[in-house]
Amino acid sequence: MKKNSFVFYRSFAEALAEMSEADALELLRAIIGYGLDMAEPTVKRKYVRMAWMLIKPQLDANWQRYENGCKGGEYGNRGGAPKGNRNAAKAKQPQNNPKTTPNDNDNDNDNVNVDKKKDAKALSHTHDHINVHDKAIAEADANLIDWMRQNCPDLLQAKNFKHYVTGEELERLKRTHTADKIVSIIMDIANRPDKYKRYANLYSTIINWLRIESKKK
Numbered sequence: 001m002k003k004n005s006f007v008f009y010r011s012f013a014e015a016l017a018e019m020s021e022a023d024a025l026e027l028l029r030a031i032i033g034y035g036l037d038m039a040e041p042t043v044k045r046k047y048v049r050m051a052w053m054l055i056k057p058q059l060d061a062n063w064q065r066y067e068n069g070c071k072g073g074e075y076g077n078r079g080g081a082p083k084g085n086r087n088a089a090k091a092k093q094p095q096n097n098p099k100t101t102p103n104d105n106d107n108d109n110d111n112v113n114v115d116k117k118k119d120a121k122a123l124s125h126t127h128d129h130i131n132v133h134d135k136a137i138a139e140a141d142a143n144l145i146d147w148m149r150q151n152c153p154d155l156l157q158a159k160n161f162k163h164y165v166t167g168e169e170l171e172r173l174k175r176t177h178t179a180d181k182i183v184s185i186i187m188d189i190a191n192r193p194d195k196y197k198r199y200a201n202l203y204s205t206i207i208n209w210l211r212i213e214s215k216k217k
Helices: 010-017 021-037 046-077 113-139 142-151 167-176 179-190 193-198 202-216
Strands: none
Touching: 010 021, 010 046, 021 046, 142 179, 167 179, 167 202, 179 202
């Protein structure tokens, strides 16, 4: 089944705006493909999968309303309810009744309170578990993030980290420590996944570990 249009909610746009460009593109393609053609996407990126799990139920609900509208329109064109329906004996209703006439807007305008509540809940969930982490990566030093993707991806994917290391903070570290020392400390932290839950700020964690190491000497 295909449609010529579908409802794109504000919560979708806000979630996309908080993602990295690659993640946003993958999620957008998934939404469009499923919204127009009900094409099941192959979502590869971890955080995109999480967002898609929240968005898909809304698109499914829209598809269900659309299909119900098509059925209602079919009955209306035949002159009433389907044969055997208890409403078949009742007087015919005007066929332009919006409750039974299909349209590409799915009869699910943004003024439907139930939809707004679902959108607000989905957006809140997305912000809590996806957008804070993506924002932290976006604000971090790009070269350091690229290095982490190649050398310690698990640390980069730790959900509890809400801040990594900005370019300014990295320059501050370089004023008192060599690049090799900074890299060594980051790798030490990455090799202790059992401690990930204790940290939310990588920059502060690096400073603390450097301080502890200096005291041992």
